[in-house]
Amino acid sequence: MDVTVTRADGRYEARVGDRPAGLMDYRDENRLIVITHTEVAPEFEGHGVGGALVRTALDEWRKEGRRVVPLCPFAKAWIERHPEYADLVARSHS
Template structure:
C-alpha cells in the first residue's frame, strides 16, 4: 500500500522576498523575487535535493503565479525554472510582463 502524498504548503514571506514551500515544518524549497506594486520578478528557485521529484518546484510556481494573478501583477520570469514552467503551462502566459510604450506622440 502506498503512502499518501504529503501536502506542500506554500506561503509568501515578504520580509525574505520569497515564497517558501514546506512539508510539515520542514523548508523544502523557495522562490526568490523582487516586487514592485505592478510587477513580480522571480529571480531564483531552489528545492532541497532531499525533496526533488515531489512537486515542490511546481507548487511554488503555481501558488506564486496564482497570487500574482489575484493581485493584478505582471510577472517577469528571470529564473529559468519559472520561464520553463510557464512555457509548459500556457494558461499562465497572460501574466508575463511585456513592455509597452506609455508615451504617445
C-alpha cells in the same frame, strides 16, 4: 506529497510537514514582479515542490492584477509548460 506554501517578504517558502522544502525569491517592482530564483532541497526534487511554489505565487499575483518577469530559468520553463499562465508574463520580457 503535501506541500504547504507561504508568502514572506520577497519570498515564497515551501514546507513538507515541518521540513523546509524549497523557496522562490522575487522582487516587487510596483505592479511588476521579477522572479529571481527558485530552489528545492535535494530530497524533495521531482516531487512537485518547485511547481507548487510557482503555481501558488502566480495564482496570488493573478488575483492582485500583477504581471511577472521570470528571470529564474525554472520559473520560466514552468510557465512555458503551463500556457494557462502565459498571460501573466510581461509582454516586453516574454
